[in-house]
Amino acid sequence: MGIIMxxxxxxxxxxxxxxxxxxxxxxxxxxxxxxxxxxxxEDTLQQExxxxxxxxxxxxxxxxxxxxxxxxxxxxxxxxxKESSLAKALALVKNxxxxxxxxxxxxxxxxxxSLFIVGRIKGIDRPALAPIMPGKNGPFMVIDCGANAExxxxxxxxxxxxxxxxxxxxxxxxxxxxxxxxxxxxxxKGNELTKAAHKLLKEADFNFVGNxxxxxxxxxxxxxxxxxxxxxxxxxxxxxxxxxxxxxxLKEEIMSSFTTKIGGALLKPAFxxxxxxxxxxxxxxxxxxxxxxxxxxxxxxxxxKAFKNAIxxxxxxxxxxxxxxxxxxxxxxxxxxxxxxxxx
Amino acid sequence: MGIIMxxxxxxxxxxxxxxxxxxxxxxxxxxxxxxxxxxxxEDTLQQExxxxxxxxxxxxxxxxxxxxxxxxxxxxxxxxxKESSLAKALALVKNxxxxxxxxxxxxxxxxxxSLFIVGRIKGIDRPALAPIMPGKNGPFMVIDCGANAExxxxxxxxxxxxxxxxxxxxxxxxxxxxxxxxxxxxxxKGNELTKAAHKLLKEADFNFVGNxxxxxxxxxxxxxxxxxxxxxxxxxxxxxxxxxxxxxxLKEEIMSSFTTKIGGALLKPAFxxxxxxxxxxxxxxxxxxxxxxxxxxxxxxxxxKAFKNAIxxxxxxxxxxxxxxxxxxxxxxxxxxxxxxxxx
Numbered sequence: 269m270g271i272i273m274x275x276x277x278x279x280x281x282x283x284x285x286x287x288x289x290x291x292x293x294x295x296x297x298x299x300x301x302x303x304x305x306x307x308x309x310e311d312t313l314q315q316e317x318x319x320x321x322x323x324x325x326x327x328x329x330x331x332x333x334x335x336x337x338x339x340x341x342x343x344x345x346x347x348x349x350k351e352s353s354l355a356k357a358l359a360l361v362k363n364x365x366x367x368x369x370x371x372x373x374x375x376x377x378x379x380x381x382s383l384f385i386v387g388r389i390k391g392i393d394r395p396a397l398a399p400i401m402p403g404k405n406g407p408f409m410v411i412d413c414g415a416n417a418e419x420x421x422x423x424x425x426x427x428x429x430x431x432x433x434x435x436x437x438x439x440x441x442x443x444x445x446x447x448x449x450x451x452x453x454x455x456x457k458g459n460e461l462t463k464a465a466h467k468l469l470k471e472a473d474f475n476f477v478g479n480x481x482x483x484x485x486x487x488x489x490x491x492x493x494x495x496x497x498x499x500x501x502x503x504x505x506x507x508x509x510x511x512x513x514x515x516x517x518l519k520e521e522i523m524s525s526f527t528t529k530i531g532g533a534l535l536k537p538a539f540x541x542x543x544x545x546x547x548x549x550x551x552x553x554x555x556x557x558x559x560x561x562x563x564x565x566x567x568x569x570x571x572x573k574a575f576k577n578a579i580x581x582x583x584x585x586x587x588x589x590x591x592x593x594x595x596x597x598x599x600x601x602x603x604x605x606x607x608x609x610x611x612x
Numbered sequence: 613m614g615i616i617m618x619x620x621x622x623x624x625x626x627x628x629x630x631x632x633x634x635x636x637x638x639x640x641x642x643x644x645x646x647x648x649x650x651x652x653x654e655d656t657l658q659q660e661x662x663x664x665x666x667x668x669x670x671x672x673x674x675x676x677x678x679x680x681x682x683x684x685x686x687x688x689x690x691x692x693x694k695e696s697s698l699a700k701a702l703a704l705v706k707n708x709x710x711x712x713x714x715x716x717x718x719x720x721x722x723x724x725x726s727l728f729i730v731g732r733i734k735g736i737d738r739p740a741l742a743p744i745m746p747g748k749n750g751p752f753m754v755i756d757c758g759a760n761a762e763x764x765x766x767x768x769x770x771x772x773x774x775x776x777x778x779x780x781x782x783x784x785x786x787x788x789x790x791x792x793x794x795x796x797x798x799x800x801k802g803n804e805l806t807k808a809a810h811k812l813l814k815e816a817d818f819n820f821v822g823n824x825x826x827x828x829x830x831x832x833x834x835x836x837x838x839x840x841x842x843x844x845x846x847x848x849x850x851x852x853x854x855x856x857x858x859x860x861x862l863k864e865e866i867m868s869s870f871t872t873k874i875g876g877a878l879l880k881p882a883f884x885x886x887x888x889x890x891x892x893x894x895x896x897x898x899x900x901x902x903x904x905x906x907x908x909x910x911x912x913x914x915x916x917k918a919f920k921n922a923i924x925x926x927x928x929x930x931x932x933x934x935x936x937x938x939x940x941x942x943x944x945x946x947x948x949x950x951x952x953x954x955x956x
């Protein structure tokens with residue numbers, strides 16, 4: 269690795285790939301001080317790149333003949349398609365030829381590949397998908413959002429720890445609050461997992477504020493909410509689904525008469541602000557945290573700007589040395605455990 | 613029980629009790645052909661009732677000295693407070709002195725009391741809380757919404773069966789669709805529960821349409837969505853939380869300038885329509901289905917109109933003989949199983 273950060277990009281992942289991905293990369297090298305390696309069929313990528321004006325040496329192509337589609341079985345696909353744009357991008361990080369990897373393709377294949385090719389941080393049992401969501405009063409992180417449909421209580425403590433480091437360093441919130449997603453405010457509420465996790469979280473070395481009911485999540489008042497991946501994915505997708513439905517109905521109502529159309533026109537700037545406020549693309553992609561490399565999953569429907577934001581997020585991750593900070597905390601915890609053990 | 617339906621009402625449950633509850637009862641006896649027995653401190657209730665003009669013989673008071681608060685441990689409270697307004701209302705159904713029971717108080721105590729005092733329908737292992745929610749394209753049911761934080765796969769099949777009968781008879785949808793809440797459309801996605809439940813649901817005697825991702829739930833395109841109570845409660849509370857946040861932000865934006873205020877004024881009828889469309893109070897309360905009596909949990913913040921709607925829901929439940937229809941299907945299923953067993 270040189271002095272300039274190098275980012276590996278899966279050129280063939282996402283609904284709008286390679287077009288939006290390539291354009292996002294071009295925007296990024298113009299705005300940030302990074303070099304990019306895009307993986308995918310050389311001819312196709314070169315043709316896309318030729319459309320833009322930029323410093324040619326900033327973006328290289330690494331030829332990859334195969335593509336993993338979102339419909340393929342994630343684990344099978346990543347195991348079989350060694351020549352896929354995704355596998356080759358991940359290998360660049362594994363071999364330390366790149367400092368981070370991004371893809372807007374299959375979430376499952378990206379997570380499986382990050383786990384198998386890049387590998388876990390020692391001490392983290394389950395890496396987790398952790399998007400930043402726009403809340404009413406500020407952004408919040410949901411961790412895990414789908415990597416682990418089943419979790420053990422201790423996994424949720426590790427999620428809290430990683431979330432804290434991310435939030436503190438990238439979102440610059442001092443001593444961020446960590447909440448446990450649960451269906452009641454009281455400690456004894458919930459299922460077996462949340463009851464056991466609550467006990468462990470109370471003892472953890474971060475600002476645990478107790479259970480948070482899903483109704484309170486969208487306010488963003490709690491910075492990091494921890495849960496198993498099934499619950500987190502439900503939270504994330506309900507967020508998207510409810511918001512989309514309300515805006516659809518609002519639009520229908522505005523279009524229903526002349527008066528409401530005028531009203532809608534006058535509220536255009538307001539709607540624009542709201543759209544911006546609730547636009548999760550502003551925060552980049554979802555970090556897959558707990559692996560030994562910077563792995564960012566950009567949203568499948570990313571346009572060029574969203575993809576550029578995901579690249580910015582990878583740069584933040586790198587500049588703030590998130591991974592080595594997680595490693596340091598884990599080492600410290602381990603030493604404390606040994607010390608406590610020796611004291612007995 | 614006479615020819616006229618008799619409804620037992622917990623007079624002391626809910627944020628606005630006894631005022632809104634009593635007023636809701638008065639509205640109901642004026643509009644529907646029912647008699648009501650309200651439980652609670654006689655003096656307090658009589659004082660409230662004296663405010664209204666109605667046929668005095670339609671509403672009776674059953675004196676109950678104790679009140680269960682939402683902060684009490686549900687199971688403990690229902691066991692200890694035999695003289696509570698809730699326990700006495702439930703006992704009226706158990707003793708067949710009333711045909712249905714409603715409360716806007718503690719959900720936990722209501723469910724525990726319905727289970728202990730009224731009792732399960734034979735063949736239903738886990739009664740479930742099943743509210744009707746307003747979707748973009750129509751109402752939908754989420755079952756279970758919090759009665760059972762842990763579920764077995766076969767519980768979800770019973771939820772589907774009960775949901776189908778409710779939806780068919782009360783919402784008059786022919787052959788309603790049943791979906792399994794899951795974090796992926798494919799059969800093999802999800803956690804252990806959803807994977808096992810999917811297999812059973814495919815074999816069930818109703819219109820199972822496969823997995824439904826939480827993003828799709830708010831459209832209302834699938835009539836009945838089944839899940840464990842932890843997931844259902846998360847779906848319900850995210851729905852409420854996201855909607856409330858969006859409307860809050862919209863309000864703030866409208867109040868931010870003169871132009872947007874005018875725009876907001878012109879859109880008033882549109883907002884009213886939207887509010888009505890997404891008002892879950894329109895559909896009454898949440899039925900606690902699977903017990904041997906009609907048990908309706910009205911929303912804690914019910915006003916008089918919402919409480920009246922919950923009473924209408926109990927009447928629908930009664931008129932359509934939901935409980936005996938559930939019993940009939942269970943008997944039929946049992947006979948089929950015996951026949952299949954004998955064939956072997």
